[in-house]
Amino acid sequence: MRGVVSLLGLVLVVAIGLFMYRSYFTGSSGVTVVGTDNPRAAIDIVGVKNDLNTMAQAERTFMALNGRYVTLGELHSSGNLLIDPARGRQGYTYSADVSGRRFTITATYSGPATGMPTLSINEIMQITQK
Numbered sequence: 001m002r003g004v005v006s007l008l009g010l011v012l013v014v015a016i017g018l019f020m021y022r023s024y025f026t027g028s029s030g031v032t033v034v035g036t037d038n039p040r041a042a043i044d045i046v047g048v049k050n051d052l053n054t055m056a057q058a059e060r061t062f063m064a065l066n067g068r069y070v071t072l073g074e075l076h077s078s079g080n081l082l083i084d085p086a087r088g089r090q091g092y093t094y095s096a097d098v099s100g101r102r103f104t105i106t107a108t109y110s111g112p113a114t115g116m117p118t119l120s121i122n123e124i125m126q127i128t129q130k
Contacts, residue, residue, distance in 0.1 A: 044090040048107045051083055052121040055105050069098045
């Protein structure tokens with residue numbers, strides 16, 4: 001009998017711990033939210049910013065070698081960009097607007113979380129967040 005009570009106590013403590021863990025990392029509604037109370041969202045945003053920097057640097061390198069900017073698909077297929085822009089990251093999709101001597105690469109969020117920003121980077125390596 002004592003063993004059964006101990007086991008039920010352990011299960012109860014684990015259930016409470018799991019509930020606290022989930023509410024801390026996913027918010028009370030079960031949907032990931034952005035903000036200082038959600039480390040996962042902050043980590044995802046840092047990863048997207050790193051991807052944007054990598055893509056912009058590949059664009060700048062291609063421009064230096066070929067005298068023009070190209071789409072993300074062309075960068076990837078030519079081997080100048082190792083990240084596959086079609087795969088995205090954690091609900092983000094990447095697109096590029098290339099015109100003459102300028103480019104803007106945009107990461108747009110379309111996942112289940114609320115409040116996730118749209119990020120973009122341009123030819124001077126400036127990241128903006130909306």
